[in-house]
Amino acid sequence: MEGLYFNVNGGYLEGIVRGYRNVLLTGSQYGNLTQCENIDDIKMQLGPSYGDALASLPPNPSTSALADKTTEKLVQDFRYLQGQATGSLAKFMEYLTYSYMIDNVALLITGTLHERDTKELLERCHPLGWFETMPVLCVATNIEELYNSVLIETPLAPYFKGHLSHHDLDELNIEIVRNTLYKNYLEDFHHFVNNDSEMAMTPTGEIMSEILEFEADRRAINITLNSFGTELSKDQRRKLYPDFGKLYPEGMLMLSRADDIEGVSLAVSGVGDYKRFFDEVGLNQSSSGVGNMAGGSGAESKSLEDLFYQKEMELSKLVFTQQFTHAVIYAWVKLREQEIRNITWIAECIAQGQKDRIGNYISVF
Amino acid sequence: MATSLPSPPLSRSSTPGSEQQKDLVTDTLSQRLDALLEQYLHLLHQYTTLREELSNSFSSAFFTLAHAQRASTLGAGRRYGQEYYDDRMKAQRLVKVDNDAPRHGLVWKVSRKVAPTRDGADAGPNTEKDNVDLQSREKEDDVSQEVKGQTKDAPEVEEDSTNEREKQDPATRDPINWFGILAPSALRQSQSHFTRLVENQIPDLLSIDSNMRRVEGQIWLLREELGLTHDYEQSETKEEVEHDGLEGEEAQVKQRAKQAFRNLPSRPAHPKSHLLKLGE
Numbered sequence: 001m002e003g004l005y006f007n008v009n010g011g012y013l014e015g016i017v018r019g020y021r022n023v024l025l026t027g028s029q030y031g032n033l034t035q036c037e038n039i040d041d042i043k044m045q046l047g048p049s050y051g052d053a054l055a056s057l058p059p060n061p062s063t064s065a066l067a068d069k070t071t072e073k074l075v076q077d078f079r080y081l082q083g084q085a086t087g088s089l090a091k092f093m094e095y096l097t098y099s100y101m102i103d104n105v106a107l108l109i110t111g112t113l114h115e116r117d118t119k120e121l122l123e124r125c126h127p128l129g130w131f132e133t134m135p136v137l138c139v140a141t142n143i144e145e146l147y148n149s150v151l152i153e154t155p156l157a158p159y160f161k162g163h164l165s166h167h168d169l170d171e172l173n174i175e176i177v178r179n180t181l182y183k184n185y186l187e188d189f190h191h192f193v194n195n196d197s198e199m200a201m202t203p204t205g206e207i208m209s210e211i212l213e214f215e216a217d218r219r220a221i222n223i224t225l226n227s228f229g230t231e232l233s234k235d236q237r238r239k240l241y242p243d244f245g246k247l248y249p250e251g252m253l254m255l256s257r258a259d260d261i262e263g264v265s266l267a268v269s270g271v272g273d274y275k276r277f278f279d280e281v282g283l284n285q286s287s288s289g290v291g292n293m294a295g296g297s298g299a300e301s302k303s304l305e306d307l308f309y310q311k312e313m314e315l316s317k318l319v320f321t322q323q324f325t326h327a328v329i330y331a332w333v334k335l336r337e338q339e340i341r342n343i344t345w346i347a348e349c350i351a352q353g354q355k356d357r358i359g360n361y362i363s364v365f
Numbered sequence: 366m367a368t369s370l371p372s373p374p375l376s377r378s379s380t381p382g383s384e385q386q387k388d389l390v391t392d393t394l395s396q397r398l399d400a401l402l403e404q405y406l407h408l409l410h411q412y413t414t415l416r417e418e419l420s421n422s423f424s425s426a427f428f429t430l431a432h433a434q435r436a437s438t439l440g441a442g443r444r445y446g447q448e449y450y451d452d453r454m455k456a457q458r459l460v461k462v463d464n465d466a467p468r469h470g471l472v473w474k475v476s477r478k479v480a481p482t483r484d485g486a487d488a489g490p491n492t493e494k495d496n497v498d499l500q501s502r503e504k505e506d507d508v509s510q511e512v513k514g515q516t517k518d519a520p521e522v523e524e525d526s527t528n529e530r531e532k533q534d535p536a537t538r539d540p541i542n543w544f545g546i547l548a549p550s551a552l553r554q555s556q557s558h559f560t561r562l563v564e565n566q567i568p569d570l571l572s573i574d575s576n577m578r579r580v581e582g583q584i585w586l587l588r589e590e591l592g593l594t595h596d597y598e599q600s601e602t603k604e605e606v607e608h609d610g611l612e613g614e615e616a617q618v619k620q621r622a623k624q625a626f627r628n629l630p631s632r633p634a635h636p637k638s639h640l641l642k643l644g645e
Contacts, residue, residue, distance in 0.1 A: 064444060071442050103440030106545075107448060114451035114543065124448040126440070171538075175546040226438065226547035305436040305549070337441045348431040352424060 003324035006202075009086050010326065016084075017328045020077060021320055023049050025339055026365045033346050034358045039066060042347055046070075063347040070340045074333070075127045081329060088198035092326045094155065095189050096333060100129025101156055102185060106178040108137040109146065113169055131155075142168050143177060159184035172231055179223060179240040186216050186242045199326070207327040211315050216245035217274065218308050224255045224264050225304075246271045277307040306362065313338055313364040338362055391591065398587045405580045408573055415570045422566060426558030433552035438545060445552060449543045457540075458563060470575035473568035 007014075025033075029045070036042045039061055043054050053073035057065060082093050104125040111121040118138040125134065133153050140146035146169070147160050159181045167173050193199055193208040220241040227237050238256035242248070247255065247268060254267030265282070268274035281304045302310070316331035342361035349358040434444050456478065463472040541548050541556050588594050 064446065067442070067444070099440065103443055106439070107443070110449060110543070110545075114449070114453070116448075116450070116452050121448055126442055171542045172546050178545070179547075222438065222549075223547060226549055230546045232546055303432075303436070303551075340442065341435055345431065345435055348434070352427055352431065354424065354428050357428070 006324040010089055013081055013084055013089065014328055016081060017332050018320070020332055024335055024365055025049060027363045030342065030361055030363050036350055039347055039351060042350065046343070063344055063351055066347050067340055067344045070343055074336045074340065078128060078333065088196050089326050093329060095192060096330060097128045098155060098185050099182070100126040101131060101154065102178060102181045104129040104134060105137060105156065106174060108134065109140060109169055110174055112138050112140065113171070113174065140169070143173065156181060159188065175232070176236060176240070182219065183240055183242045186212055187244060190244055202325065203322050204325040204327050207319055207322060207325060208330065211330065213245045214311065214315060216242035217247045220245065220247060220252055220255055221264060221268060224258055225261065228260065273311060277304055280307060306360065309338060309362050313362055317364045394587055394591050398584065398591070401580055401584050401587065405577065405584065408577045408580060412573050412577060415566065415573060419562070419566050419570060422558060422562050426555055426562065429551050429555035429558060433549055433555055436549045436551055438547055438549055445544050451543050454540065470579035471572065473571040475564045475568045
């Protein structure tokens with residue numbers, strides 16, 4: 001039943017996104033990329049997928065320039081879709097941009113704290129997270145001011161509720177603001193896909209719930225792992241975990257009490273996938289003694305972060321087996337983001353002459 | 366090695382008595398020269414080993430940085446880059462060049478300007494963070510030059526800054542916090558790689574470099590005393606040709622060390638070094 005009227009508003013966009021999905025880089029194309037000798041070769045290999053987007057790059061561009069241009073292409077495609085979207089789909093796509101807004105807010109208030117030139121930073125903001133009052137952010141000196149003068153006008157305003165304080169903005173508080181916003185954003189998004197009148201009882205709610213739950217768990221785990229040895233207290237940390245997810249509530253509670261990697265590993269052992277991830281990287285961690293994403297570990301081994309990305313990509317790929325759902329757009333954006341990360345990684349390995357690790361990209365097609 | 370050193374011309378001596386004495390002096394001088402050359406070879410070995418270590422460290426530092434970029438906690442598509450730098454940043458390392466030990470040439474030391482505010486992280490640098498983007502992928506040969514220039518600046522910067530911002534000096538904060546409190550461990554690893562480079566490897570290399578120059582100077586003095594310099598100057602052109610014929614690592618090492626000597630300002634009397642003919 002739910003698919004009966006979907007195509008009235010969503011059919012065209014779904015078709016377009018499925019087309020976009022078909023030009024995502026495949027395993028064999030990644031294979032070709034890894035054979036490249038320099039960044040110019042990569043540029044040429046990317047020609048069919050990225051077309052003119054890379055044309056303006058200078059000869060042998062830096063990897064960050066390459067990443068910027070590939071991101072630009074993603075933004076263009078996204079804007080095109082957004083221009084066509086109506087109703088709940090338009091709202092859904094807006095939700096997608098909120099995460100970029102949060103990143104931009106964090107970037108700008110960090111810049112303010114660091115006495116940086118605002119203009120320069122505004123150029124560096126992610127275009128998908130742009131909002132009109134963004135330039136004003138640079139005058140805020142504490143969280144309350146930040147809220148009252150700027151964020152109250154933005155869609156992020158509700159995410160601040162109950163978290164206002166007179167604390168001055170310092171690095172710790174910025175991190176707390178960033179993660180609190182993200183937590184509230186995820187919860188709101190989760191609520192939206194499950195309760196919106198147009199989306200309730202459609203596959204979108206079901207699929208998006210699974211993806212968002214995974215995202216919530218991943219954030220909680222990453223926050224915990226990265227917080228060891230920092231000034232973030234356990235109490236502060238607990239407040240940053242989203243109130244849903246596969247780990248919620250027992251796992252999250254255990255995470256909030258974890259003191260080390262073993263503690264985290266124990267907390268996530270209730271969920272099969274996460275337990276497997278930790279088992280797979282378990283050896284690395286005990287040998288290197290550092291948290292996840294152990295960069296210096298063996299060539300073949302994947303870091304915890306890689307396994308999470310892999311899982312995210314598998315979930316996103318599965319979305320395309322469903323029809324009549326907005327979730328394909330979310331999945332496509334995530335797949336493209338990973339593609340950009342992969343391209344940057346391959347380019348970085350080639351630029352640095354570290355070809356033995358070049359295979360660490362994540363490809364699911 | 367010793368065979369390559371031409372023996373001093375005998376015709377200079379006038380009386381048999383003084384000739385004997387001169388021979389004796391020459392022998393001692395030659396022995397000293399040999400000892401110095403041996404010392405020099407040891408230093409050269411240390412230098413090449415350190416150079417190799419340096420390039421390995423640089424590559425692992427940049428590689429972990431690339432890893433951190435991939436696992437960025439700043440949001441999708443956000444990189445750990447210049448946009449997060451603190452504009453008020455100040456050098457956190459001091460360079461001390463010690464000239465009190467004439468036996469070892471100049472001794473370079475890099476130390477922390479202040480105790481780190483936080484003992485959780487094993488490092489608190491900032492100069493190397495700047496390097497990440499500024500010097501980017503320079504050839505390793507240039508890197509030591511660059512760092513030399515940069516570290517020399519450090520003390521001046523420090524003097525300017527002592528008066529302003531006594532309390533909560535942002536310069537004393539661990540720069541990794543610029544990128545958020547929850548920086549991934551790959552970024553921390555990368556930071557500690559760069560810190561080790563700036564604090565240990567580069568000063569060690571510079572110290573050895575200076576020691577090599579000192580020994581080299583002594584060798585030249587001895588050669589002058591023995592009247593050998595003339596022979597080296599003559600064979601210079603021949604040597605160039607031979608060098609071109611050499612292949613592989615040996616030639617590279619020779620070429621590199623030779624270049625290093627050529628750029629020495631402290632020895633204007635002998636613009637070109639011939640020490641590296643040692644092996645021939």
